[in-house]
Amino acid sequence: MSASEQPAKKAVLFCTCSGACPSMTGVDFWALAERVRVELGDRIEFMALHPRLCEEDGERLMGQILSERLQFITAACAEQRQQKLLRDGFQKADVPMDAQHWIPVSMAKETTDTVFQRIKAAVQDQGDTATKEKQS
Numbered sequence: 001m002s003a004s005e006q007p008a009k010k011a012v013l014f015c016t017c018s019g020a021c022p023s024m025t026g027v028d029f030w031a032l033a034e035r036v037r038v039e040l041g042d043r044i045e046f047m048a049l050h051p052r053l054c055e056e057d058g059e060r061l062m063g064q065i066l067s068e069r070l071q072f073i074t075a076a077c078a079e080q081r082q083q084k085l086l087r088d089g090f091q092k093a094d095v096p097m098d099a100q101h102w103i104p105v106s107m108a109k110e111t112t113d114t115v116f117q118r119i120k121a122a123v124q125d126q127g128d129t130a131t132k133e134k135q136s
């Protein structure tokens, strides 16, 4: 799929890492989700939140909601961990884990505001620039 064929519509998928991950204590998940809803809700198709996307039930959720037609912004652990841990969920959905369908956002050691700004930038991103920058 070329950049011109990139899915125009986006969705946000939060993984709260059980809500007890020591590296995410700076993120208020509920405040973050509400801010995304209020400020970005009209620019995304939907958002969803799960406590453990890398467990079997989280992968089942991904299998149900990931779509070739959407670009998913996943707010979860560090991008490189997501690359490994979310792979099975993308496979279950039969959606390629590429820049056209996926923009990872790390919440590890970040604040609520920083994560929101990253999600906002990803929602506004019209290409795969954000992913390339994060993965370099």
Ligand code: SF4
Pocket: 015, 016, 017, 018, 021, 051, 052, 053, 054, 055, 076, 077, 078, 081, 082, 085, 086
């Ligand atoms: S995908 Fe990452 S953030 Fe989510 S439960 Fe697994 S390790 Fe935690």
